[in-house]
Amino acid sequence: MSNSNRQRARRVVIVGIPGVGKSTVVSKVVDMLNAMGKDPRVVNYGTVMLEEAQSYGVKSRDEIRRLSVEKQRSLQVHAASRISEIEGEFVIVDTHLFISTAEGFWPGIPLDVLQALKPTNLILVSAASYEVLERRQKDQTRFRDSATKESLEKELFAASALLYASSAIAGCPALIIDNAEGDIEGAAMRIIGAIASS
Numbered sequence: 001m002s003n004s005n006r007q008r009a010r011r012v013v014i015v016g017i018p019g020v021g022k023s024t025v026v027s028k029v030v031d032m033l034n035a036m037g038k039d040p041r042v043v044n045y046g047t048v049m050l051e052e053a054q055s056y057g058v059k060s061r062d063e064i065r066r067l068s069v070e071k072q073r074s075l076q077v078h079a080a081s082r083i084s085e086i087e088g089e090f091v092i093v094d095t096h097l098f099i100s101t102a103e104g105f106w107p108g109i110p111l112d113v114l115q116a117l118k119p120t121n122l123i124l125v126s127a128a129s130y131e132v133l134e135r136r137q138k139d140q141t142r143f144r145d146s147a148t149k150e151s152l153e154k155e156l157f158a159a160s161a162l163l164y165a166s167s168a169i170a171g172c173p174a175l176i177i178d179n180a181e182g183d184i185e186g187a188a189m190r191i192i193g194a195i196a197s198s
Contacts, residue, residue: 009088010089010196011093012091012093012119012120012121013093013109013121014029014125014191015122015159016126016159016179017155019139020127020135022094025177025191026092026094028184029092032188033192033196041090041091043091045079048083049061049075053075076110080113080116081116084116095108097158097166111169114166114170119170122166123174123176123194124159124163126179129149132147177191
C-alpha cells in the first residue's frame with residue numbers, strides 16, 4: 001500500500017446489539033462504497049471467532065456464547081490478531097461491543113483487542129427497543145436468547161456506554177447511527193459521510 005493510501009486508510013469497526021440490523025446496514029455501506037469506486041474489505045468478527053472456536057468443537061456462532069469466559073476471551077484475542085493483518089483503504093469490521101453471558105455483559109472489544117484492531121472509526125448501529133424486539137422475533141435463522149423491551153433497553157444503553165469508553169481508549173471518533181425501520185439507505189449514507197468524506 002502506498003504512503004498516500006496508508007494515510008487515507010480507514011479501519012471502521014461497526015457494532016450493534018443482535019437484531020439491530022447491523023449486518024444489513026454494513027452490506028448497504030459496502031454497496032455504496034463499491035458504487036463510489038472504492039474497494040472495501042469486510043470482515044465479520046464472529047466468523048473469524050467461529051473459525052478459531054472450531055478447535056473447541058463449536059459449530060455455530062451462537063454456541064460461542066456458551067463457552068467459558070476464558071475460552072471466549074482467548075478467541076477474541078486470536079481473532080483480533082488475524083483481523084489486524086488485513087490491509088485496505090476501507091477495512092470494515094462487523095462485530096458486537098459485548099457478549100451477554102450468565103455473568104453479565106462481557107466486553108466484545110476489550111483493551112487488548114482494541115489495541116490490536118487500531119480502529120480509526122467506531123460506529124454503533126442502533127434502533128428503538130421495540131424495533132429490535134420485532135426483528136429478533138422475525139429472524140428464524142438464529143437461536144437467540146429470549147428478550148423483552150426492558151432487557152433490550154439495557155443492552156442498548158450498555159452498547160452506547162461501551163462505545164464511548166472504547167472511543168476514549170482507542171483515541172478515535174464514536175458515532176451512533178439510528179437504523180429506523182425502512183431507512184437502511186439513510187443509515188448507510190450517514191456512515192459513508194463519516195468515513196469517506198475526505
